[in-house]
Amino acid sequence: xxxxxxxxxxxxxxxxxxxxxxxxxxxxxxxxxxxxxxxxxxxxxxxxxxxxxxxxxxxxxxxxxxxxxxxxxxxxxxxxxxxxxxxxxxxxxxxxxxxxxxxxxxxxxxxxxxxxxxxxxxxxxxxxxxxxxxxxxxxxxxxxxxxxxxxxxxxxxxxxxxxxxxxxxxxxxxxxxxxxxxxxxxxxxxxxxxxxxxxxxxxxxxxxxxxxxxxxxxxxxxxxxxxxxxxxxxxxxxxxxxxxxxxxxxxxxxxxxxxxxxxxxxxxxxxxxxxxxxxxxxxxxxxxxxxxxxxxxxxxxxxxxxxxxxxxxxxxxxxxxxxxxxxxxxxxxxxxxxxxxxxxxxxxxxxxxxxxxxxxxxxxxxxxxxxxxxx
Amino acid sequence: xxxxxxxxxxxxxxxxxxxxxxxxxxxxxxxxxxxxxxxxxxxxxxxxxxxxxxxxxxxxxxxxxxxxxxxxxxxxxxxxxxxxxxxxxxxxxxxxxxxxxxxxxxxxxxxxxxxxxxxxxxxxxxxxxxxxxxxxxxxxxxxxxxxxxxxxxxxxxxxxxxxxxxxxxxxxxxxxxxxxxxxxxxxxxxxxxxxxxxxxxxxxxxxxxxxxxxxxxxxxxxxxxxxxxxxxxxxxxxxxxxxxxxxxxxxxxxxxxxxxxxxxxxxxxxxxxxxxxxxxxxxxxxxxxxxxxxxxxxxxxxxxxxxxxxxxxxxxxxxxxxxxxxxxxxxxxxxxxxxxxxxxxxxxxxxx
Numbered sequence: 001x002x003x004x005x006x007x008x009x010x011x012x013x014x015x016x017x018x019x020x021x022x023x024x025x026x027x028x029x030x031x032x033x034x035x036x037x038x039x040x041x042x043x044x045x046x047x048x049x050x051x052x053x054x055x056x057x058x059x060x061x062x063x064x065x066x067x068x069x070x071x072x073x074x075x076x077x078x079x080x081x082x083x084x085x086x087x088x089x090x091x092x093x094x095x096x097x098x099x100x101x102x103x104x105x106x107x108x109x110x111x112x113x114x115x116x117x118x119x120x121x122x123x124x125x126x127x128x129x130x131x132x133x134x135x136x137x138x139x140x141x142x143x144x145x146x147x148x149x150x151x152x153x154x155x156x157x158x159x160x161x162x163x164x165x166x167x168x169x170x171x172x173x174x175x176x177x178x179x180x181x182x183x184x185x186x187x188x189x190x191x192x193x194x195x196x197x198x199x200x201x202x203x204x205x206x207x208x209x210x211x212x213x214x215x216x217x218x219x220x221x222x223x224x225x226x227x228x229x230x231x232x233x234x235x236x237x238x239x240x241x242x243x244x245x246x247x248x249x250x251x252x253x254x255x256x257x258x259x260x261x262x263x264x265x266x267x268x269x270x271x272x273x274x275x276x277x278x279x280x281x282x283x284x285x286x287x288x289x290x291x292x293x294x295x296x297x298x299x300x301x302x303x304x305x306x307x308x309x310x311x312x313x314x315x316x317x318x319x320x321x322x323x324x325x326x327x328x329x330x331x332x333x334x335x336x337x338x339x340x341x342x343x344x345x346x347x348x349x350x351x352x353x354x355x356x357x358x359x360x361x362x363x364x365x366x367x368x369x370x371x372x373x374x375x
Numbered sequence: 376x377x378x379x380x381x382x383x384x385x386x387x388x389x390x391x392x393x394x395x396x397x398x399x400x401x402x403x404x405x406x407x408x409x410x411x412x413x414x415x416x417x418x419x420x421x422x423x424x425x426x427x428x429x430x431x432x433x434x435x436x437x438x439x440x441x442x443x444x445x446x447x448x449x450x451x452x453x454x455x456x457x458x459x460x461x462x463x464x465x466x467x468x469x470x471x472x473x474x475x476x477x478x479x480x481x482x483x484x485x486x487x488x489x490x491x492x493x494x495x496x497x498x499x500x501x502x503x504x505x506x507x508x509x510x511x512x513x514x515x516x517x518x519x520x521x522x523x524x525x526x527x528x529x530x531x532x533x534x535x536x537x538x539x540x541x542x543x544x545x546x547x548x549x550x551x552x553x554x555x556x557x558x559x560x561x562x563x564x565x566x567x568x569x570x571x572x573x574x575x576x577x578x579x580x581x582x583x584x585x586x587x588x589x590x591x592x593x594x595x596x597x598x599x600x601x602x603x604x605x606x607x608x609x610x611x612x613x614x615x616x617x618x619x620x621x622x623x624x625x626x627x628x629x630x631x632x633x634x635x636x637x638x639x640x641x642x643x644x645x646x647x648x649x650x651x652x653x654x655x656x657x658x659x660x661x662x663x664x665x666x667x668x669x670x671x672x673x674x675x676x677x678x679x680x681x682x683x684x685x686x687x688x689x690x691x692x693x694x695x696x697x698x699x700x701x702x703x704x705x706x707x708x709x710x711x712x713x714x715x716x717x718x719x720x721x722x723x724x725x726x727x
Contacts, residue, residue: 119441119467145444149425153530188447191456255488255525255579257532258425291405291441291467341488341525341579348528 071108079221152254163353418479501635513548519587601696
């Protein structure tokens with residue numbers, strides 16, 4: 001039963017955070033401290049290649065469903081505490097805010113991602129409704145349709161192209177996701193011969209969901225509670241999710257868009273990251289079959305790997321550190337994982353990024369005339 | 376694949392029964408229908424395999440699938456969605472299925488990734504380019520199939536039909552292949568290709584894909600091509616002329632104006648080798664009224680009528696061109712009595 005208990009770590013951390021918020025004062029930082037403590041400890045551990053017990057899948061589903069619902073309850077609890085002036089000092093207010101940012105990112109976001117990928121209608125509906133916790137119900141469509149189909153190409157808004165830092169990635173990914181969401185929504189209402197405002201259209205329902213969610217936050221937390229809670233959703237899980245995406249496929253290229261291969265993702269397989277991220281950093285199987293539940297994902301022992309995930313997030317936020325870490329990994333990927341055609345794309349990408357040194361010591365130097373001119 | 380009467384499938388597997396044929400096969404529950412069929416050597420119609428071309432359109436008669444993406448985002452029309460059509464490449468099998476789909480009846484050729492160099496770069500009228508590639512490894516393909524090509528170092532891939540006669544079945548494959556490329560304003564690949572002579576440039580091909588030229592080799596062939604849709608028609612007709620001593624063909628070829636007619640030398644060459652078995656009807660959609668053009672005017676659909684002198688009920692139709700053109704031609708041909716099973720179409724979809 002240990003495998004099942006492992007995934008109780010997320011609700012446990014959330015409970016610690018909630019307790020800290022309830023006590024207030026310096027304890028507001030408690031949840032953040034516990035979370036970072038676990039993740040720092042994890043950084044010293046070896047990769048975990050174990051496969052989960054799958055005898056009682058319903059138990060996993062129950063745990064993550066409860067975790068997601070707890071994430072929602074936690075946000076309303078926070079809004080309520082803000083409304084009653086619970087965080088009297090600036091330090092406690094900041095502590096509560098930052099704790100909420102990271103708890104919602106690390107604990108809640110993986111649950112909603114996992115659930116909106118599910119085929120079971122109840123679980124999928126829960127995951128879709130849970131998207132209000134990142135204040136972007138459209139994230140599902142650009143993820144499931146665009147990201148999963150175009151991974152490893154510049155057509156994927158989630159793709160961190162070689163040479164881009166995380167801040168320019170933010171600008172590009174949000175802009176392109178908005179454009180892509182509009183494009184996909186329009187395609188759906190046009191195809192189904194509906195008016196753009198037809199209440200059956202997905203975007204209308206998603207917008208209504210956000211309005212109801214905001215109104216509920218306002219009812220519980222007043223204007224300040226609502227605004228701070230929405231800010232947590234946007235700055236925490238919503239934005240940090242893009243840091244995750246940035247790291248997860250950074251610089252990897254595919255010559256066969258739409259046909260995912262194991263080499264087209266990085267993997268982060270340390271034990272606590274696997275647990276807290278619901279195996280999403282154990283990424284190969286998720287792209288091979290996006291319906292496959294997290295407990296059935298098998299770690300890729302031989303796939304491309306990055307350093308521990310928390311370290312990657314911190315390094316991504318400091319671009320020179322990120323580039324220092326990722327460039328040798330990319331060079332290794334080019335020489336050991338890429339197909340000949342992908343190697344040529346990678347070389348062109350290195351030139352484009354200003355990283356020509358990654359092309360040194362190659363048996364053949366070909367800069368890719370097309371990419372240099374047209375991409 | 377087996378030809379036996381459908382039987383109960385073993386645990387964890389679902390039986391797929393193809394209506395109107397003797398084909399049935401088993402697929403592991405949760406697998407993608409197209410992928411599983413192809414892995415078993417079943418000649419399931421397909422092209423892109425990622426839900427964008429619509430070639431694996433399948434009528435789901437009975438059973439349950441889960442779509443990987445909303446089919447409203449695919450080329451399926453609203454009527455097709457309501458009518459129970461799905462894309463096999465995006466359909467995860469959830470139960471035993473009964474489907475209606477036109478399977479091929481020839482051996483599938485393996486898809487290969489091959490590098491090549493541009494050895495032919497010839498500009499033709501109508502902003503069309505004849506691109507010839509010398510392959511670094513031989514490649515086999517069937518008439519009507521296409522390749523996906525990308526310049527070395529580029530993410531940008533585009534699909535073009537082979538216009539050559541396919542290599543002989545007993546040969547190792549073609550070592551040089553040709554494509555007709557239309558310049559599309561703003562198109563990433565075609566604009567790059569047209570910018571300068573690309574002779575010597577390295578190009579990657581992935582092929583072969585698609586299936587269009589399959590039918591009784593002796594049946595009368597009505598071929599309708601719009602613009603560079605002529606490419607697979609040239610291949611199909613050349614192939615069928617070789618495989619049948621009696622088959623005859625009418626090719627309806629549409630371009631905008633007489634000045635855009637890039638196809639004449641290709642069609643003349645085909646006629647020269649056909650010994651009177653190929654007839655070409657050129658039709659122009661935007662030819663100035665005061666020009667000296669004596670031939671047919673209008674869209675390709677306007678050429679399809681009783682005056683064409685074709686026995687539509689005994690004809691196999693091969694159509695290639697833009698999606699609206701192909702759909703309009705299909706509709707017209709059905710109205711004229713062509714058997715739906717004998718309409719073979721390749722729709723050109725512009726890249727996003």
